[in-house]
Amino acid sequence: EHLALWGGRFSSGPSPELASLSKSTQFDWRLADDDIAGSRAHARALARAGLLTSDELQRMEVALNELQYRVDTGAFAPVEDDEDEATALERGLLEIAGDELGGKLRAGRSRNDQIAALIRMWLRRQSRVIANQLLDLCMALIDQSLKAGRTVMPGRTHMQHAQPVLLAHQLMAHVWPLLRDVDRLRDWDRRIDASPYGSGALAGNTLGLEPVAVARELGFTTVTENSIDGTASRDLVAEFSFVAAMAGVDISRLSEEIIIWNTQEFAFVRLDDAYSTGSSIMPQKKNPDIAELARGKAGRLIGDLTGLLATLKGLPTAYARDLQEDKESVFDQVDTLEVLLPAFTGMVATMAFDAARLEAEAPTGFALATDIAEWLVKQGVPFRHAHELSGACVKIAEGRGEELWDLTDDDFIEVFREFLPAEQAVGVREVLSTEGSVAARAGKGGTAPTRVREQIVSAKSAVEQL
Ligand code: ARG
Numbered sequence: 273e274h275l276a277l278w279g280g281r282f283s284s285g286p287s288p289e290l291a292s293l294s295k296s297t298q299f300d301w302r303l304a305d306d307d308i309a310g311s312r313a314h315a316r317a318l319a320r321a322g323l324l325t326s327d328e329l330q331r332m333e334v335a336l337n338e339l340q341y342r343v344d345t346g347a348f349a350p351v352e353d354d355e356d357e358a359t360a361l362e363r364g365l366l367e368i369a370g371d372e373l374g375g376k377l378r379a380g381r382s383r384n385d386q387i388a389a390l391i392r393m394w395l396r397r398q399s400r401v402i403a404n405q406l407l408d409l410c411m412a413l414i415d416q417s418l419k420a421g422r423t424v425m426p427g428r429t430h431m432q433h434a435q436p437v438l439l440a441h442q443l444m445a446h447v448w449p450l451l452r453d454v455d456r457l458r459d460w461d462r463r464i465d466a467s468p469y470g471s472g473a474l475a476g477n478t479l480g481l482e483p484v485a486v487a488r489e490l491g492f493t494t495v496t497e498n499s500i501d502g503t504a505s506r507d508l509v510a511e512f513s514f515v516a517a518m519a520g521v522d523i524s525r526l527s528e529e530i531i532i533w534n535t536q537e538f539a540f541v542r543l544d545d546a547y548s549t550g551s552s553i554m555p556q557k558k559n560p561d562i563a564e565l566a567r568g569k570a571g572r573l574i575g576d577l578t579g580l581l582a583t584l585k586g587l588p589t590a591y592a593r594d595l596q597e598d599k600e601s602v603f604d605q606v607d608t609l610e611v612l613l614p615a616f617t618g619m620v621a622t623m624a625f626d627a628a629r630l631e632a633e634a635p636t637g638f639a640l641a642t643d644i645a646e647w648l649v650k651q652g653v654p655f656r657h658a659h660e661l662s663g664a665c666v667k668i669a670e671g672r673g674e675e676l677w678d679l680t681d682d683d684f685i686e687v688f689r690e691f692l693p694a695e696q697a698v699g700v701r702e703v704l705s706t707e708g709s710v711a712a713r714a715g716k717g718g719t720a721p722t723r724v725r726e727q728i729v730s731a732k733s734a735v736e737q738l
Pocket residue numbers: 296300356383384387591593595596597
């Protein structure tokens with residue numbers, strides 16, 4: 273039994289130590305359905321090449337259906353001696369179809385082209401699940417942005433109050449990177465749309481099999497152009513892995529924001545009870561665990577990517593067993609994202625902002641200082657001086673423990689006197705409101721309510737098109 277796949281030239285089976293190192297069914301069994309789909313297509317290719325009679329093909333198809341049924345029901349599963357999913361499924365097929373017929377299916381294919389095809393099939397399918405989950409998250413953020421309306425909040429750089437922005441603008445800033453992640457997956461899907469089936473171990477097959485037909489049956493448009501590349505490259509697996517890691521990082525950035533906004537000191541947002549956790553000892557606690565897990569899992573998603581890249585680096589260019597290590601990292605990423613994203617989206621969809629508090633905080637910390645400087649520029653003051661004059665206003669307010677709008681008319685007249693007559697100087701008050709400040713930022717991509725509304729409309733249509 274040990275000798276099943278390569279018996280001829282061996283006088284003993286693998287040592288138990290080798291077998292346990294070599295074994296991969298504990299993680300690659302999830303490729304079984306795709307492997308059986310590949311076997312169906314391959315059987316038909318063998319029949320077209322005259323290597324299976326139509327009767328044999330029919331019996332093979334019946335046997336493969338039975339195998340699929342046994343896999344689905346758990347009646348057939350890998351055993352200790354099976355090296356990988358392909359070895360196990362071959363054993364299963366031989367059990368059903370007998371050695372004579374079952375033994376014909378292996379002709380003209382290698383586990384090298386097989387596994388390279390399977391990882392592509394599996395990843396493509398999962399990428400679509402993940403893309404849709406990312407779009408759900410985008411929609412939850414878009415809905416929150418619509419609900420936020422014209423609510424203004426403190427915009428920060430370096431975590432310090434910088435300029436007021438619409439809450440919707442801040443939330444939408446997280447939508448665009450996520451849409452790019454989905455777009456990356458769509459774009460990657462075009463590149464991975466080529467089947468390595470028919471590449472054999474590395475050099476192609478001699479049996480006159482038609483790889484294009486196999487490719488089509490497996491959902492690929494085309495076949496890889498080079499059989500060595502087809503079996504040995506995993507750049508497309510790594511590219512998927514990058515997008516998964518990037519999505520993790522994008523979600524982690526939003527998590528960090530939510531965690532801070534949810535603190536007692538900020539109190540910008542409240543999380544729904546169903547998406548928060550408590551403490552086993554402190555009865556008052558309500559914790560943002562989903563956001564923290566998302567932030568933590570981003571580290572793991574990055575680790576999966578760097579582990580895979582390290583495996584690929586320096587491999588000779590045809591199949592080497594190192595390539596078996598391509599799977600667990602992306603499986604882990606898929607499992608991680610597919611559990612994380614629905615929970616995260618639920619948290620985002622149900623969180624409630626404290627609009628009054630956001631509005632009250634928006635202009636504080638001298639966040640309108642840039643508006644004063646830019647107003648002065650509109651009055652003809654060179655920006656270098658305008659910056660200085662506005663800074664002087666901040667200094668006075670800070671010294672008194674006040675905000676900019678608490679300065680008196682006399683203060684402004686005094687500070688601006690070298691550049692503006694008194695009647696003009698007091699006009700600065702018109703920009704000392706958050707509404708005026710955000711409305712003024714009306715260039716494309718700016719935080720003015722009209723621009724943000726346009727932004728939401730175009731994000732929505734991007735979601736529909738992606
Ligand atoms: N299980 C292997 C993998 O996942 C495929 C088997 C290839 N083995 C071989 N000796 N060529 O990459």
